[in-house]
Amino acid sequence: MRCDQTAAWKALQAHADTFKSFDLRSAFEQDPQRVSRLSVSAPHVLADLSKNHTDPVTEALLIELARQTGLAAHRDAMFRGEPINNTENRAVMHWLLRQPEATQSGELVAPLQQVHDTLEPMLAFAEQVRADAQITDVVNIGIGGSDLGPQMAVLALHDFVTPGKRFHFVSNVDGHELAGVLQGLKAEKTLFLIASKTFTTLDTMTNARSALAWFRAQGGTDVARHFAALTTNVAAANEFGITTTFGFWDWVGGRYSLWSAIGLPVAMAIGAQGFRDLLAGAHAMDQHFQSAPLEANLPVRMGLLDVWYRNFMHYTSRSIAPYHSALRRVPAYLQQLEMESNGKRVDRNGHALPYDTAPVLWGEPGTNGQHAYFQMLHQGTDVVPVEFIAVKKPTHSLKDHHELLLANVIAQAQALMLGQADQGGHKHFPGNRPSTFLLLDELTPASLGALIALQEHRVFVSGSIWGINSFDQWGVELGKVLAKDIHARIVTGNMSGLDASTAALLNKVR
Numbered sequence: 001m002r003c004d005q006t007a008a009w010k011a012l013q014a015h016a017d018t019f020k021s022f023d024l025r026s027a028f029e030q031d032p033q034r035v036s037r038l039s040v041s042a043p044h045v046l047a048d049l050s051k052n053h054t055d056p057v058t059e060a061l062l063i064e065l066a067r068q069t070g071l072a073a074h075r076d077a078m079f080r081g082e083p084i085n086n087t088e089n090r091a092v093m094h095w096l097l098r099q100p101e102a103t104q105s106g107e108l109v110a111p112l113q114q115v116h117d118t119l120e121p122m123l124a125f126a127e128q129v130r131a132d133a134q135i136t137d138v139v140n141i142g143i144g145g146s147d148l149g150p151q152m153a154v155l156a157l158h159d160f161v162t163p164g165k166r167f168h169f170v171s172n173v174d175g176h177e178l179a180g181v182l183q184g185l186k187a188e189k190t191l192f193l194i195a196s197k198t199f200t201t202l203d204t205m206t207n208a209r210s211a212l213a214w215f216r217a218q219g220g221t222d223v224a225r226h227f228a229a230l231t232t233n234v235a236a237a238n239e240f241g242i243t244t245t246f247g248f249w250d251w252v253g254g255r256y257s258l259w260s261a262i263g264l265p266v267a268m269a270i271g272a273q274g275f276r277d278l279l280a281g282a283h284a285m286d287q288h289f290q291s292a293p294l295e296a297n298l299p300v301r302m303g304l305l306d307v308w309y310r311n312f313m314h315y316t317s318r319s320i321a322p323y324h325s326a327l328r329r330v331p332a333y334l335q336q337l338e339m340e341s342n343g344k345r346v347d348r349n350g351h352a353l354p355y356d357t358a359p360v361l362w363g364e365p366g367t368n369g370q371h372a373y374f375q376m377l378h379q380g381t382d383v384v385p386v387e388f389i390a391v392k393k394p395t396h397s398l399k400d401h402h403e404l405l406l407a408n409v410i411a412q413a414q415a416l417m418l419g420q421a422d423q424g425g426h427k428h429f430p431g432n433r434p435s436t437f438l439l440l441d442e443l444t445p446a447s448l449g450a451l452i453a454l455q456e457h458r459v460f461v462s463g464s465i466w467g468i469n470s471f472d473q474w475g476v477e478l479g480k481v482l483a484k485d486i487h488a489r490i491v492t493g494n495m496s497g498l499d500a501s502t503a504a505l506l507n508k509v510r
């Protein structure tokens, strides 16, 4: 049943009306159990949800909403490999990429076998390149899911990266990016990874062609040694001239592809065992998502909170604040994950929805954000739920830094909640501003895997409640088609049939 037609939705609406006077400070005073009630443990991640705008009635009604919309059945359909990506008639099985061998039965035995038959050579290749002192630079050319996941993970796992190799990520069709990277490289010391699920993406193909031309112009001849393709479209990669290929399957969405061959740069950076640990951490979160009761299921609780905030509290955005500089690309990664998955205005059958879906996600690592836009979070007119991510143990030994960092992240959550009274106005902090606090013990391949799988599943949960297909992305297509047309017009100068504004801009850039 569509979420807004359920009894739980209507009850949540009525509850939200009475919720206007909710205040976090009184909620804590009235309920000494609030912290323990709203602390949820999942593999590698402890979540403190207590500073959110919910009370026991909200929490119970949200679980009811999950029941009435059939969330568990939908989740189980995904884990059975059913084609829940209905607009493309595809299964959604990124989770299978992190399953240990021989854990499936029935129809999933064959795909799981393929996963491991591909993973082993990929990891062997990663180790071979790691041992190859002649290769000093690895350049990943890819965009969207073929860039953000591996880039985010290589940065996040910096402490696990074996020294001796530099990793570069080129995504933008803007030639300044590729030109800047190529400037410092030598053809005989460089390995290019052309990462593209479809092997048709204009940005990536343009960069790949230029990289190949540069390689040849530098005197490079051994393309098989210096270029590898990571793609579901091996035939297109071969046609392009690349014979070293690592494949994956159409049931892996681009923004869910970190765990596939698209993760090759990560495996090269942290080694085969590190990559296996990343997969194992994500798998542990998959198991939690599949088996924990809804009330104790962290992706479920977070996804339901997202629905409450969007549809009942009408918050339009969420700010991501990772208090660990290595997690600096996590906000960008999550933007694609959530906004490309759930930024939809129609249901699975294409019918327009009368309620809001994905919020805007944005953020920067703390403490940087504190000295930039946190002013607005504390005293602006909009309420923006903040998601803090903190790591208990540092890997550096610099004195005082980590205590100060942790003090800052905790203080920010506290300040948002408590606020500060001031008669004069300017120094008044209203407080009662919501936040979630995610705590990892350490930042390791396994804990990163769990954190990312948690985010994937929470996006699944809100998308499922909203009744949308979280696994297609038709909204990116129109721009691609129009760019082709405009590119031709830039070349030819033909303005016929164009709207006045576009024609004027074209004339200016020609």
Ligand code: F6P
Pocket (backbone or CB within 6 Å): 143, 144, 145, 146, 195, 196, 197, 198, 199, 200, 201, 204, 254, 255, 340, 473, 476
């Ligand atoms: O244009 C959007 C998109 O299709 C994303 O969904 C995807 O991650 C990205 O482009 C890159 O696609 P590909 O890996 O096929 O080059």
